[in-house]
Amino acid sequence: MTTPPRLEIRNLTRHFDGRAVVDDVSLSIQPGQVTCLLGPSGCGKSTTLRMIAGVEMQDSGQIWVDGTLVCDTVFRVPAERRRIGLMFQDFALFPHLTVADNVAFGLTGSAAENRARVETMLDRVNLRRFIDAWPHELSGGEQQRVALARALAPDPRIMLMDEPFSGLDNRLRDEIRDTTLAILKETGTAVLLVTHEPEEAMRMADDIALMRQGRIVQQGAPYNIYNAPRDKEAVAFFSDINVIHGTVRNALTDTPFGQFLAPGQPDGARVEIVIRPQHLKIDFDRNGQGPLPTPQDGTPARGIVTRARFMGSESLVEFRMDHDGSMIKATVPNVFLPKPGKPLWLTIRRDRCFVFPVTH
Numbered sequence: 001m002t003t004p005p006r007l008e009i010r011n012l013t014r015h016f017d018g019r020a021v022v023d024d025v026s027l028s029i030q031p032g033q034v035t036c037l038l039g040p041s042g043c044g045k046s047t048t049l050r051m052i053a054g055v056e057m058q059d060s061g062q063i064w065v066d067g068t069l070v071c072d073t074v075f076r077v078p079a080e081r082r083r084i085g086l087m088f089q090d091f092a093l094f095p096h097l098t099v100a101d102n103v104a105f106g107l108t109g110s111a112a113e114n115r116a117r118v119e120t121m122l123d124r125v126n127l128r129r130f131i132d133a134w135p136h137e138l139s140g141g142e143q144q145r146v147a148l149a150r151a152l153a154p155d156p157r158i159m160l161m162d163e164p165f166s167g168l169d170n171r172l173r174d175e176i177r178d179t180t181l182a183i184l185k186e187t188g189t190a191v192l193l194v195t196h197e198p199e200e201a202m203r204m205a206d207d208i209a210l211m212r213q214g215r216i217v218q219q220g221a222p223y224n225i226y227n228a229p230r231d232k233e234a235v236a237f238f239s240d241i242n243v244i245h246g247t248v249r250n251a252l253t254d255t256p257f258g259q260f261l262a263p264g265q266p267d268g269a270r271v272e273i274v275i276r277p278q279h280l281k282i283d284f285d286r287n288g289q290g291p292l293p294t295p296q297d298g299t300p301a302r303g304i305v306t307r308a309r310f311m312g313s314e315s316l317v318e319f320r321m322d323h324d325g326s327m328i329k330a331t332v333p334n335v336f337l338p339k340p341g342k343p344l345w346l347t348i349r350r351d352r353c354f355v356f357p358v359t360h
């Protein structure tokens with residue numbers, strides 16, 4: 001017999017004012033796995049989390065934990081008995097309770113048992129020395145780690161995290177993300193993490209569920225979502241994009257960058273060729289000529305540099321293209337800062353571009 005998922009939601013739907021804010025959402029998470037719900041503001045991420053937590057009721061659909069029904073539209077285990085931990089950005093510590101009392105908040109054992117549990121949890125997050133401190137005596141990152149200890153103290157089977165790291169500065173955030181992830185993996189907790197940030201999703205998730213207008217539009221491992229996005233918006237979620245327009249003839253699209261395959265697209269169909277800035281190649285201009293066309297990179301097209309900026313590990317160069325005046329962005333590793341006005345040639349790596357039909 002296979003073990004059931006730690007968390008499984010089936011066909012969850014929730015309407016507000018006649019609009020489906022969460023629309024037929026299904027997903028499952030195994031113990032120790034992290035799934036990220038990634039999507040734009042208002043797409044229904046927090047509402048999904050609130051239904052799983054039990055503080056919001058779905059209109060239809062079911063929630064299962066370890067193969068046991070926790071909630072459908074008839075039966076409902078109350079929020080406090082679901083063994084679900086919550087960590088939200090604004091889920092601050094109680095200012096009038098010490099660190100120890102904050103961490104003990106959800107515990108139901110004897111005073112001695114609770115104290116022992118609090119000590120264990122604070123050891124886990126390396127904050128035992130602050131056990132009798134007050135929240136205002138801790139830095140933001142330390143408070144966040146106490147909040148994590150508090151959420152984990154009752155030994156939840158599932159952790160729901162809604163942008164839990166967004167209040168922290170970059171360096172601290174990376175460190176706390178890694179600590180959090182290590183503890184959650186170790187305890188076999190299934191995690192559903194909400195974030196706006198693709199880097200955070202890539203860094204933390206085993207699985208990413210892209211959500212848009214209440215629906216999960218694509219789900220998979222970060223590598224797969226990044227490299228096999230289902231549409232232009234899915235590409236754009238992870239990076240800047242360049243879009244080149246074309247019309248299909250004989251399953252090919254002619255562009256100033258040469259021909260692109262458009263398999264399965266009928267003659268006359270409009271397509272968009274989507275390319276990330278790091279997948280354009282830049283070549284120097286030799287008396288008005290660029291590099292020779294190749295099957296891998298197609299035909300070069302010339303552009304004039306409008307702006308070049310150093311970004312730390314890479315440089316971002318913006319071009320106005322000769323053929324139609326459109327703007328294209330390219331990034332190159334290290335320092336490459338050509339002057340505005342300089343002509344350069346761009347080619348598009350055929351194995352790194354995506355061709356999508358225009359549907360609207």
Ligand SMILES: Nc1ncnc2c1ncn2[C@@H]1O[C@H](COP(=O)(O)OP(=O)(O)OP(=O)(O)O)[C@@H](O)[C@H]1O
Nearest residue numbers: 016017021039040041042043044045046047048196
């Ligand atoms: N109680 C409510 N009553 C009416 N509308 C609501 C309610 N809760 C949420 N909504 C609406 O549902 C939609 C989804 O909200 P939700 O909070 O789930 O979005 P989100 O994906 O978490 O967005 P964000 O990234 O901005 O936090 C929004 O348009 C919101 O206005």
Ligand SMILES: [Mg+2]
Nearest residue numbers: 045046047162
């Ligand atoms: Mg939200």
